[in-house]
Amino acid sequence: ANGLLFMGILTILYATWILHRRDDIRRIAAKVALFHTGMLAVFLWLDVNDQVFYFLLSSTLIVKLLIFVSMGILRMDSGKRMIAQIVDLPFINQKSFYGYFIALIIAFVFPLSPVFILDMEIIKTSLFQIKLWLFSFPLMGLIFFYIALNKILPIIRVKNREFELVHKRVLRIRLGFLILSIVVSLVIGGLGMYSLITNGGYHV
Secondary structure, eight states, X not given: OHHHHHHHHHHHHHHHHHHHHOOBHHHHHHHHXXXXXXXXXXXXXXXXXXXXXXXXXXXXXXXXXXXXXXHHHHHHHHSXXXXXXXXXXXXXOHHHHHHHHHHHHHHHTXXXXXXXXXXXXXXXXXXXXXXXXXXXXXXXXXXXXXXXXXXXXXXXXXXXXXXXXXXXXXXXXXXXXXXXXXXXXXXXXXXXXXXXXXXXXXXX
């Protein structure tokens, strides 16, 4: 059982270390997914009940969906994958940047996101089981988010334009799907928050 915890911690640390060394939006998206896979291992080590486990799976699925869909939009719109190359462009459609930006926020810190609810569950568990070192996992998430945010924020300086005609239809469809995914993630998070407030959260 402790092997799951070790693998989870190792995966989280590896994802954070690689994120610090990469400036590729595809690799950043991959490392976000890897980080949450590490958190999945930690929850499995905690031996959570079925209700928490299904909430965890749905949260992991929707977060990965948001990150990769938003990354694909930014990649197609800009035609680049390296952040330095995107920053040097004269124009991009800023919707593509903000989609990626919002996806990162939901993946780590937004109060109604499923991930935020799971962080609250870890904090609650750490208090109930007197395992205060579990507080380090939400902190690791904040550190990861801070690194990722500092990497992508320079893109905000690129001037706005409409989607290029050749990709316009596809990008609008993807953007609509991203917005729908964001709504679904907030609904899942809202249900988790409701449970947290009314019933004291999911019980580990």
